[in-house]
Amino acid sequence: MDYIFKSNERSSKILDFHHPHQLKEGLEGFSLDLPDHPEPLEQILVDCRDTLKYGVKTGHPRFFNQLSSGLDLVGLAGQWLTSTANTNMFTYEVSPVFLLMEEVLLKKMQSIVGWCEEEGDGIFCPGGAVSNLYSLLVARYDFYPEVKTKGMCALPRLALFTSEHSHYSVRKAAAVLGMGSDSVQVVPCDERYPSPEGLFGLVPFYVNATAGTTVYGAFDPLTAIADVCDRHKLWLHVDAAWGGGLLMSRRHQGKLQGIERASSVTWNPHKLMGAPLQCSAILIKKRVTECMLRQCNQLCAEYLFQSDKHYDISYDTGDKTIQCGRHVDVFKLWLMWKAKGSEGFGSQVNKCLENAEYLFKQLQRRADFKLVFESKPEHSNVCFWYLPPSLRGLPPGPDTNRRLHEVAPQIKAKMMEEGTTLIGYQPLGSNVNFFRCVFSNPATQHEDVDFLLEEIARLGSNL
């Protein structure tokens, strides 16, 4: 507890950077080597302290580097209890309470998405990338159930659509599932989803729309895309891994209008809702009463899923998954929900978006920064360039761009050495390296936003 409060104080460093070779060589008695004989307890405690010391404080209010940040104390208590219970989610036999909590959470999330009670199915997964993989897996099975036994060879060549700025896990899933990444048709973001007729020899079946893109925080037009999907009978998946949290806020939920028409939804409470890692759900709409997820994945291994048990075995949900053992990711979220209520999540989300607006306004005002988009952010992502003195006032063009491209990595390198704040950068399309600030830690205040800009300006002042 003491550690948690201290390390997340503003005056503490976020990281004490060392290069891999430095850490590997061993620092002041901190050796990574694995011994043959036991080490004394005092050494174990020192090892723990050093592990935290050389790690990154993702709960620090000035950590802006990832979509997951913050350290919710109730969520943390939930994790600790989960670890203490140390059980597996495959059967009701060994996880009665956690499996029911999963059901309650999935139903709640489905009702928030706008599905009616009977429609919902789903499962918690080890991350949003795996949730997206499930959606593609179940969609494929829905169109071609023979794929489970006969494989892709028995199917026509499939095509799926996703927008330019969607998460790379959709392409990865296509590769893993044996469809091949070439089956993914990338739709440029300024076009509407095109009609699928243009694809010679390929059979389109699936569209991934993103609600809250990873870098820009943009929302694909869900209603328009749902119309296209209806017309062509395509499976609509909405990747709301990052944007799903907005559904908790009355003020912002309208940005996901149309999500209720999706056949599947990815929603990561471990991002905007601040649940500790990992916590991600795939929600799947049932057709009539069929549980696609179960049919798609079940193999009925008798050593786990005996049919002659004395309780209602529909709660043995392990056979719906592509895993066998499955970590308990639900309890922390359930406990946070009890402690905050839906409205508590709502205000937390509002706070994050309010911080983004504050940053946006500060950037509008300053001449040493330039926004990537002039319009108000839709989510908590704010993208911008820092213009060091030497680049200010230069005419736009390839040469300026080439130089601007090198600014963010240089500042980031210095930032990691100093460890006072942390923010990510990347190029995207024709935009050279720019910073992406994201807010998901409700502990972050305006002063932290101010600090971030001052720190970037300080570190970049001589570039």
Added chain:
Amino acid sequence: MDYIFKSNERSSKILDFHHPHQLKEGLEGFSLDLPDHPEPLEQILVDCRDTLKYGVKTGHPRFFNQLSSGLDLVGLAGQWLTSTANTNMFTYEVSPVFLLMEEVLLKKMQSIVGWCEEEGDGIFCPGGAVSNLYSLLVARYDFYPEVKTKGMCALPRLALFTSEHSHYSVRKAAAVLGMGSDSVQVVPCDERYPSPEGLFGLVPFYVNATAGTTVYGAFDPLTAIADVCDRHKLWLHVDAAWGGGLLMSRRHQGKLQGIERASSVTWNPHKLMGAPLQCSAILIKKRVTECMLRQCNQLCAEYLFQSDKHYDISYDTGDKTIQCGRHVDVFKLWLMWKAKGSEGFGSQVNKCLENAEYLFKQLQRRADFKLVFESKPEHSNVCFWYLPPSLRGLPPGPDTNRRLHEVAPQIKAKMMEEGTTLIGYQPLGSNVNFFRCVFSNPATQHEDVDFLLEEIARLGSNL
């Protein structure tokens, strides 16, 4: 802490069973419903207490139900610290220490398997089923790299071999990857691995051998299988999810002879080695210097894996995975290793197998039980029937078998209601429902083994 010690005392119940509808209706103020408004802190504490109360004590010395059991206190401390650090394994930037620990652990495990230093590659996965999926994914890519972009349609029809008693996750992986479960050729366990020539029109490429089968704890003859694989140039995967732990014991490691010839190995420290859930590694042998895992999976998303970082980006291992975010599963194992040393794991494993031998000997002696196998167990699995008074001395035959089949489920149902001990059962092949006892908790003593048999006899005495 208090909870941990109390709940794992022998006098405590392992579970306080309630049917799903009972728990859902709410028990003495324990409601699963998610509120709109926050609940008071006292209620949250009561919720935590009740969650533990109605859960299953997997750390109890009389819990024999799953391959994962026990509650290692150092491992638990490791989990708690991991939760406190709350970070993601994708990049060195946010997980410097944990990524290096992963490397150290993988190298150590590879050297124990018998690979030389440069050969090793691998990753920690969310469970053994996913580890097995990785092996099939990388093997496919190794033979047909075009699968990543072009999918299964560009490949001949593949076949893979696995033994009858192998884990169902191999078939599941074949279905997920788009090969189809029909591509899995099941080899009966009393045959040697057959030569692959018999498969018309299919191209064999992969053999899964199991080191420690899930139910019987048997070891496939690895050297003989490796010879077949060499002859036919097949990828040899060894699923040592359950048996890998034996490598830690000088007394038992010989049972895995030949594992060094595998191209990939699944090894779950969360089973026999007692690491808290989840902790599973897939080890992959490099060809020359190529990192198959990275080539197979990487997509180089620029927002995470920028190539212009200031540190050695080979440590940004996230792109080797099929996940994006990845939970830190390594720290608890690393910490346990420090606290026990390799030799500590060795004696723990010996203890588990010694308990199995003790149970085996008790069963040999008793007339009210019957062993499934007369030979000494190879692993810590012991399989047996209980013969209630009404079945003793009956001639073997379909009628006796039909009645015997109903014994284990009835005893198990009573056992769950009473909550004094927990053991699993299943049918397998021509063997009707039998109990499978497995030992992975070093806290289990002979008295617990005695208790188990007495309890089964007591619960089954009037059947």
